[in-house]
Amino acid sequence: MIEILNPTDLLRAKDAGALVADILQTLKSRSTVGTNLLDINLWAHSMITEAGAQSCYVDYEPSFGRGPFGHYICTSVNDAVLHGLPYDYTLANGDLLTLDLAVSKGGVVADSAVSFIVGDVRPPESVAMINATERALSAGIAAAGPGARIGDISHAIGSVLSEAGYLINTEFGGHGVGSTMHQDPHVSNTGRPGRGYRLRPGLLLALEPWVMADTAKLVTDADGWTLRSATGCRTAHSEHTIAITNDGAEILTLPKQAQP
Template sequence: MRPAGRFVGEVLTDLASRVKVGTNLLEIDRWAHEHIRRRGAESCYIDYHPSFGASPFGYVICTSVNDAVLHGLPHDYALRDGDLLSLDFAVSVDGWVADSAISMVVGEKKDEGDLELIALTEEALARGIDAARPGKRLGDISAAIGAVAHAAGLRVNTQFGGHGVGRTMHGDPHVPNDGRGGRGLKLRPGLVIAIEPWFMAGTDELRTDPDGWTLRSVDGSRGAHSEHTVAITDGDPIVLTARG
């Protein structure tokens, strides 16, 4: 799974470096699609149609802006100075999948609250990864993530979270972003999971856009999202989607 993870990390690094004020979300999708074609990879999103989606996704990357936090459907929108943008990207390379997400503030108008929210998801991701060790339990990862959110006064939605990754993008086990340590599946070497804390500044409740995909905070507060695909080993966890 290393080649898939390396590719996903490289693509997100490139996209983040190219995004600026005026960049259209459809342009970001086109850039991601070009990377996929050049690599001979396969998108995990374009034909993806789970029970919670209104139709096949139709694009190769999720672009969530401001109060949108998950599953943002690319559309004709030019990014503005100060927008909080999350990119979530998953592909299959030679039959193996990797999945990762990154959040950033576009332009020069950087709200301190947005930067803090992004930093909290990144800290929670690091804590979750550190807990992904053999002999621990799935709940230890969830508890580590949730502790970061609760210490900052945030509420946590556990409807969507991390998940198993392998030949397909979404598999067992579900990895909630909050939980109790010492509970759940025992972690063993060879298990590969996506760990993905996402937080909203003012609520833990979501609403779905008319597009049938984009998930937004019910109160209009902003959201941030960080994710890596992580392999559990006999020693330290391996972050397969590490970005240079």
């Protein structure tokens, strides 16, 4: 299903996006050396509930997972890249943490992810990998607009990641959002320009470049959810929800300090 939102729904989408951005920034600031992943999950739960919003994760039960996710945020550390199930782990100096959050507010979903290094140890390879996903995300957003095609976004993202030297996994990528978290169209992180669905004003897309340092192969953790690099290498993931407008694309999950 592909949803095209009306102007009223788009206003709700902006509210949802602002909430997701605010929660992620707050959680990022609190995620320091010694923080437990389960505490991050509790903080997310509290902020979602206080805002009168609903988690898209706690009851999420897709075919690729093992039962309901049961938590309020994805916390992926180091070699974990997607669907990181929070568990009893204390963050260490130099850990690469990805927080991925999807929330429904007013009946509309926003989805975003941020990767960052905990503490003051900053391995250059990890910094470069995070920067590459952020540049790829910016390129994908720049390629989005009315009349463009999904393949244009995929090509823009994939070009940046490939030029940075990373292999690209196509099992998981970006997607449409709206009244539910995962909708068509699928947005692969590499592709051919001029192909696929033509973008229309009112379409919401969650774009999410992610890479692993030296592989494109994923393995599933024993928890049935967490996806890790097959080689144990580090990973990074950046994501924004955007709305296609008459003039281009508007980022709905941009943190306040990063807004123009």
